[in-house]
Amino acid sequence: MLTDFNFPPFPKDCKSQLCKHLTKETFEALKDKKTKNGFTLKEAINSGVVNSDSGIGVYAGDKESYSTFGLLFDPIIEDYHSFKVEDTHKSNLNPNDLNAPVLDVDGEYIISTRIRVGRNFANLPLGPAITKEQRDEVQERSSQALNSLEGSLSGTYYPLEGMSDEISKSLIKDHFLFKAGDRFLEASGLNREWPEGRGIFHNEDKTFLVWVNEEDQLRIISMQQGGDIKEVFTRLTTAIAHLQKKIEFSYSEHLGYITSCPTNLGTAMRASVHIKVPKLAQDMKKFEAITDKHHLQIRGIHGEHSESEGGIYDISNKRRLGVTEVECVQDMYDGVVALIQAEKDA
Ligand code: ADP
Ligand code: DAR
Numbered sequence: 292m293l294t295d296f297n298f299p300p301f302p303k304d305c306k307s308q309l310c311k312h313l314t315k316e317t318f319e320a321l322k323d324k325k326t327k328n329g330f331t332l333k334e335a336i337n338s339g340v341v342n343s344d345s346g347i348g349v350y351a352g353d354k355e356s357y358s359t360f361g362l363l364f365d366p367i368i369e370d371y372h373s374f375k376v377e378d379t380h381k382s383n384l385n386p387n388d389l390n391a392p393v394l395d396v397d398g399e400y401i402i403s404t405r406i407r408v409g410r411n412f413a414n415l416p417l418g419p420a421i422t423k424e425q426r427d428e429v430q431e432r433s434s435q436a437l438n439s440l441e442g443s444l445s446g447t448y449y450p451l452e453g454m455s456d457e458i459s460k461s462l463i464k465d466h467f468l469f470k471a472g473d474r475f476l477e478a479s480g481l482n483r484e485w486p487e488g489r490g491i492f493h494n495e496d497k498t499f500l501v502w503v504n505e506e507d508q509l510r511i512i513s514m515q516q517g518g519d520i521k522e523v524f525t526r527l528t529t530a531i532a533h534l535q536k537k538i539e540f541s542y543s544e545h546l547g548y549i550t551s552c553p554t555n556l557g558t559a560m561r562a563s564v565h566i567k568v569p570k571l572a573q574d575m576k577k578f579e580a581i582t583d584k585h586h587l588q589i590r591g592i593h594g595e596h597s598e599s600e601g602g603i604y605d606i607s608n609k610r611r612l613g614v615t616e617v618e619c620v621q622d623m624y625d626g627v628v629a630l631i632q633a634e635k636d637a
Contacts, residue, residue: 557612569602
């Protein structure tokens with residue numbers, strides 16, 4: 292029993308899913324529970340307690356967290372994803388099912404396209420509860436699987452430990468490498484022993500990259516300049532098909548691919564473009580009406596919690612659970628077509 296664990300004193304202006312769904316009754320029912328990895332409610336909610344400006348505020352320490360703490364996770368998942376406890380998730384990684392002729396061939400609007408999925412190892416805890424030894428095992432098994440990639444996907448794994456500041460800063464500036472020190476991840480326990488066990492794999496031209504042991508154990512990324520969204524998706528699905536022969540990914544019929552943050556459950560996919568729409572950006576009401584209609588999210592050009600620069604925005608699918616991977620990419624594609632038309636009309 293955790294003697295010093297009391298109902299958190301959330302500020303009145305707290306708007307996170309945690310504040311919204313952690314009732315006193317739920318707290319009392321869950322406060323002394325632990326998963327088989329010893330992960331507690333206190334650990335699951337710490338990020339949202341420490342960062343009251345969180346959007347979500349909770350992280351899972353293992354697949355079991357989603358059932359052990361279901362009284363809290365289920366209403367958050369239903370609220371955020373419009374996905375009920377009895378719903379099941381379906382996957383479709385077939386690029387032939389995507390209707391996406393190349394966009395903006397003159398390169399007037401779309402600077403670059405990036406599609407990523409999160410994956411975690413079956414039968415191991417997630418990042419917030421993993422031990423150093425288990426995290427090192429993930430790094431070892433991941434780099435072995437990645438080194439078996441052939442042809443245009445072949446490349447090199449670079450551990451963060453020992454990487455010069457100059458190289459890591461350059462990779463981050465060029466949008467290839469994850470940022471360090473996110474306060475939300477820090478408070479969730481995901482940054483423990485940083486930078487040990489973390490690293491990046493990429494091919495020669497950095498169109499295929501894999502982050503190891505950041506927010507999820509793998510972030511599998513395909514990206515390139517321009518608007519050939521289908522080519523980016525095809526490269527990603529080819530790589531996933533190869534890696535899943537080497538590594539069993541954590542998955543459930545209900546929640547799809549299991550991730551540390553509930554927002555990424557299901558496809559764990561974010562398909563994005565960096566797009567130049569300076570005229571449309573003068574009318575954010577119109578801009579947001581289009582992104583809302585197409586289930587899209589607006590981020591800044593350095594990813595989550597960053598700002599846009601020069602009228603350039605990171606536009607990506609918002610839906611991840613209860614839709615297939617093809618539908619995620621189609622959401623983004625159809626929304627980008629509408630945004631380009633609105634920029635032309637502005
Ligand atoms: P994630 O996409 O993995 O959830 P972020 O939103 O933090 O994480 O983005 C990670 C990095 O990917 C950032 O440097 C961001 O600028 C870059 N990025 C995202 N989308 C694109 C894109 N379409 N083109 C180029 N870089 C991108
Ligand atoms: N910042 C955390 C997580 C939100 C979703 N983004 C992720 N998982 N990177 C929050 O609760 O706002």
